[in-house]
Amino acid sequence: MSSLDRANCEALDAKDPLAIARDRFHLPEGIVYLDGNSLGALPRATAEHVQTVIQAQWGHDLITSWNKHGWVDLPRRLGAQIARLIGAQSDEVVVCDSTSLNVFKLISAALALRPDRKVILSDNGNFPTDLYMAQGLAQLLSRDHHLEIVPPEAVIDRIDTDVAVVMLTEVDYRTGRRHDMATINAKAKATGAHTLWDLAHSAGALPVDLNGTGADFAVGCGYKYLNGGPGAPAFLFVARRWQDATQQPLFGWFGHAVPFAFETAYQPKPGIDRFLVGTPPVLSMAALECGLTTFDGIDLALVRQKSLALGDLMIRLVDQECAGFGLTLASPTEGGLRGSQVSYAHSAGYAVMQALIARGVIGDFRAPDLMRFGFTPLYVRYQDIWDAVATLKAVLETAEWRLPAFNRRAAVT
Template sequence: MSLIDRAQCEALDAKDPLAFARDRFEVPDGMVYLDGNSLGALPKQTPARLDAVIREQWGQDLITGWNKHGWVALPRRLGATLAKLIGAEADEVVVCDSTSLNVFKLLSAALSLQPTRKVILSDTGNFPTDLYMAQGLAQLLGQGHRLELVAPDDVITRLDADVAVVMLTEIDYRTGRKHDMAAINARAKAAGVLTLWDLAHSAGALPVDLNGTGADFAIGCGYKYLNGGPGAPAFLFVARRWLEATQQPLFGWFGHAAPFAFETAYQPKAGIDRFLVGTPPVLSMAALECGLATFDGIDMALLREKSLALGDLMIKLVTQECGGLGLTLASPTEGKARGSQVSYAHAEGYAVMQALISHRVIGDFRAPDLMRFGFTPLYVRYQDIWDAVATLKSVLVTAEWQKPAFRQRAAVT
């Protein structure tokens, strides 16, 4: 097999049909940013948009902005835009709250539809906040519900008559392993099990087809591949067939049928709006709207093709350049089995990642030993992968990671 060099990577960039999208983002000079799976890069239009919302809309129009500038419609407007990226209809998605709160709301709604079933099924690779919410809800309900965890490969065979809801993150946050959404949805439907998908590492990273695969419920965040900024609002999806049959447990005034009637008794809105709770965070939603705009004119099939090519390239280059240096591939080697990231295990993974960051190659670390490298196809280049692997090789060969500063754990890893 012939060796890959940087010139070949530059040649790939030259013919990349998505290369134009990089200009939509502020990517600092000299930085290789491979952490869009934790926090997306800043869209260039976001600062001006926020400045306008702050200085003109809020500053000059004050409270009249709710009507004059359509602030009150932001949850549904953003939901309709986002729906196009996840295979949903505009009236099935709303932007609101956090992923954790949305898990709580949708899981509660789903369980209420399955009163005789008590098992919430998930896998051992699911993101902890989803599991915590399930545990807390089961305890709060006090009706004998329990969370059951199985290995990812065992989920589909565990779907049975005692399972109420299967709650999964489509892309494993540690390894990038991808669940087969279509197969799981089909098996769940046959067993009478409802599905709740976490799209935190899917939305904006690869084509998602919630309706085409028969999903019941889904949630996701806005600050990773959707580029909405730190702590951006999350979103939720409810299939039309469940919109009028479900009720969520958090009765907030924006979910009320007539919030400005100020009635003392709660009456839910029709449709997806019943899943709203409190006042929309206008500044955060304005930033997220800019993040969603970065997908204008983007062919998601091309985006997925580039994502897989970037991952394949990294795996090949690490094998070529870093063999025998203590790295173990933790992600699937086959592209269709993973999302838009590649993870490597290393006994000193945290310190190695800190050394990389000191050289402006930005990834992140997940305990106990995984280094994660995320690929956002809208702004990551093939030459970035070459530069990242070259830096990784240098850090490992020189044992630079042994410096004490790189071994001190920060609050966020």
């Protein structure tokens, strides 16, 4: 196989059907941004739209904006936009709260469907907050529920008739390893268990087919591939078949059947709205709305095709340019088995990443030794991958990562 150079990568960019989407984002000059799997880039439309919501809607129309500008409808309106990205119907997704709170609500709902079962099954690649929520809920219920954690490859065989809910992140946040959603959903259904999927590293990065694969519940965040901004509201999915058969434990006024009747007794709304809790955070939702519009006219099949190509390119270039520097590929080599990121282990991974960031290549680090490089196909170019690997090679060749400044741990890694 012949070697690649930057010209090869520029040629790929020239033929990229998604190249038009890059102009939808504000991307600082001279920066290669490979951390959209942690925080998506700023859409160009966001600042103006949020300013309009602040000045014209909040500033001028004040409280009338709940009706006049549809603030009250934001959870469902944004949910419908997300639904098309994750293979759901528009009335099966609602935007609300944080991923953690939504996990809590949906585990509770799933457990109530199988009161005879006590096992919440997950794997050690799941994001910790999901595991914490399961542990906290089990402790709160005090009914012998417990979280069981197994290796990712052991999940399918462990799904049995004692499992109430299988709770997994589709794409491992550390390595990018991807679960086979269809197979796991089928096994869960066959054994009478329910599934709860965390789509934080899937939604917006690759096609998801919740209904086609028979998923029961799902959650996801708005600030990664959906480009909703730091701390953007999360979303949850409940399949139609379970909406009126389940109840979540957080009885909030926006989930009440008639919130403005101000009744003292709680009665849930029908359908997905019963999973709402408090007043929607309008400014955050306005920013998320702009993030979601960056997908207008975008074919998710092309997004996935480019995502795989970017990952394959990085793996090939690191093999070509960085052999002998102590890097170990932590992600699956086969594209179909990973999400939209590639991770490398290195004994000084934190310091190497800090040196990369200082040179304008932004990825991130996950303990104990993983450097993560995320690919958002809407704005990452093939030439960005070349530049990132060339910079990585320079950092490793010069060993500048040994400088004390790059070895001081910051609060956020």
